[in-house]
Amino acid sequence: MHDDITLVLGATGKTGRRVAAHARLRGATVRAASRSSATPFDWSDPRGWDAALDGVAAVYIVPPSTPGPVHELVARAAEAGVRRLVLLSGHGADTWGESAFGRDMRDAEDAVRSSRLEWTVLRPANFAQNFDEELWHAPLLAGELALPPGDVPEPFIDVEDVGDVAATVLAEPGRHAGRVYELTGPRAITFAEAVDLVGRASGRPLAYRSISVDAYVAGLVDDGWDPGEARTLGDMFVLMERGLIAGTTDDVATVLGRPARSFEDYVARTAAAGAWGR
Helix, strand or coil: CCCCCEEEECCCCHHHHHHHHHHHCCCCEEEEEECCCCEEECCCCHHHHHHHCEEEEEEEEECCCCCHHHHHHHHHHHHHCCCCCEEECCCHHCCCCCCCCCHHHHHHHHHHHCCCCEEEEEEEEHHHHHCCCCCHHHHHHHCCCCCCCCCECCCCCCHHHHHHHHHHHHHHCCCCCEEEEEEEECCCHHHHHHHHHHHHHCCCCCEECCCCCCHHHHHHHHCCCEEEEEEEEHHHHHHHHCCCCCCCHHHHHHHHHCCCCHHHHHHHHHHHHHCCCC
């Protein structure tokens, strides 16, 4: 008898821990897996994958930062009797061309979409939570966020919506098979607008400054980033500056039956929790 377990990879990460929580609220039996979880999972060590996949019906996949491993995972999942795969990718991935940014996600999409298992791909825009978790949090605490996109808007998505969508898709066999959902917030805003909203909600004087991609990459390297990783992240902003991923969709509502949360809602909740100081 095949158990109805949902395996959540990257379960301690930004999306994974929310997917696990939303799935449990829906009554799912969740097996949370990461390098530090009770169920260990490490993309660089396939020896533990079979144990993580044992008895699993559905898997939420957060791909590694290098292309390749998802193909082997998908093959092992099929052998283990897994029936459904839900992959985290990125907004507009099929418009990125040969950009170095997102090669890992595009490769992972190829792996799940070419499998014989039921699959769904989730392509969220930049997370609103990047302003309070990692990435852009420290610069805001210092009073200024300097980034390359200029006046090109971004349809930031609340990660809670990503977690809710993923848990819903995982819980509804067949309904979302072969679907690619582009997940965005209800409207696109510039980074200057976003920083202004954070400043107003937190009561702190915050500034946004537009800089070149090269200056941004150089700053990351000065902060200790690997030069290749810094350039790859810089390539994301090149895509953003072209307006390739600025559009909004109704895909959150398609899955959940309600609109996506607004950036203002995220900012109000997060400021109240003291993320940017009281």
